[in-house]
Amino acid sequence: MTPSSFDPDMLIGRLARFGHTLPAVVRCFSSNDIVWRPDPESWSVLEIVCHLADEEVEDFPVRVFLTLEDPGMDWPGIDPQGWAVSRAYQSRDLKGELARFVELRSHNIERLESLKNPDWSSTKVHPRFGAMVASDLLAAWCAHDALHLRQLSKRLFQLANRDGGEGSTTKYAGTW
Numbered sequence: 001m002t003p004s005s006f007d008p009d010m011l012i013g014r015l016a017r018f019g020h021t022l023p024a025v026v027r028c029f030s031s032n033d034i035v036w037r038p039d040p041e042s043w044s045v046l047e048i049v050c051h052l053a054d055e056e057v058e059d060f061p062v063r064v065f066l067t068l069e070d071p072g073m074d075w076p077g078i079d080p081q082g083w084a085v086s087r088a089y090q091s092r093d094l095k096g097e098l099a100r101f102v103e104l105r106s107h108n109i110e111r112l113e114s115l116k117n118p119d120w121s122s123t124k125v126h127p128r129f130g131a132m133v134a135s136d137l138l139a140a141w142c143a144h145d146a147l148h149l150r151q152l153s154k155r156l157f158q159l160a161n162r163d164g165g166e167g168s169t170t171k172y173a174g175t176w
Contacts, residue, residue: 006135008120011142012112018145019105022052023098025152029159034094038158043084045155048148049097050089051080056104060141061111067124067134068115075124 026034026045034045043051059078066073083089120135157176164170 006120006139008112008118008135008138011138012109014142015105015112015145016109018142018149019102019109021149022049022101022145025149026094026098028156031094033155033159035090036155036159036162038155038162043151044090045152046092046094046097047084047089048151049094049101050087050092051084052145052148053097053101053104054083054087055080055144056101056108060137060144061108063124063132064134064137064141065111067122067132067137068118068120071122071124075126 026049029045037044058076059080063075066075079086118134120133120138122134124132124134126132154176157170160173161168161170
């Protein structure tokens with residue numbers, strides 16, 4: 001069931017604006033900083049951008065549109081962690097990946113905006129998450145953007161600590 005406060009236009013607008021936000025945020029990083037990882041388990045800025053571009057092709061839009069158009073159809077598998085390695089994200093070109101993300105996001109927004117009276121209450125039963133409602137998937141797509149925006153912000157915070165030098169403290173700024 002679609003919540004009564006569900007606002008697809010607001011969510012689609014947010015997705016569209018993130019297409020402009022991501023490149024602006026990434027410009028905050030130097031060319032050396034885009035491949036830096038604070039630890040081996042964390043992704044670099046470049047890996048985050050590659051992930052977001054791949055998600056535009058293989059995850060959220062696929063699941064939203066399949067749920068709206070054919071909820072009985074199986075979703076293709078995804079492996080975001082594995083892709084970072086198998087697709088050699090760390091060796092990709094940042095400008096090219098940003099351009100790819102922006103183009104794909106723009107295409108997905110056009111497709112969302114072209115929908116005629118979609119049934120946002122369409123539901124896909126997921127083997128792990130249970131009932132997945134199209135409206136929830138659209139909101140999750142926006143939330144995914146926000147999570148990666150938070151990840152990029154954290155990376156800027158970590159870089160300030162790193163570049164402050166040994167013994168330096170950024171506690172005056174606040175704690176993460």
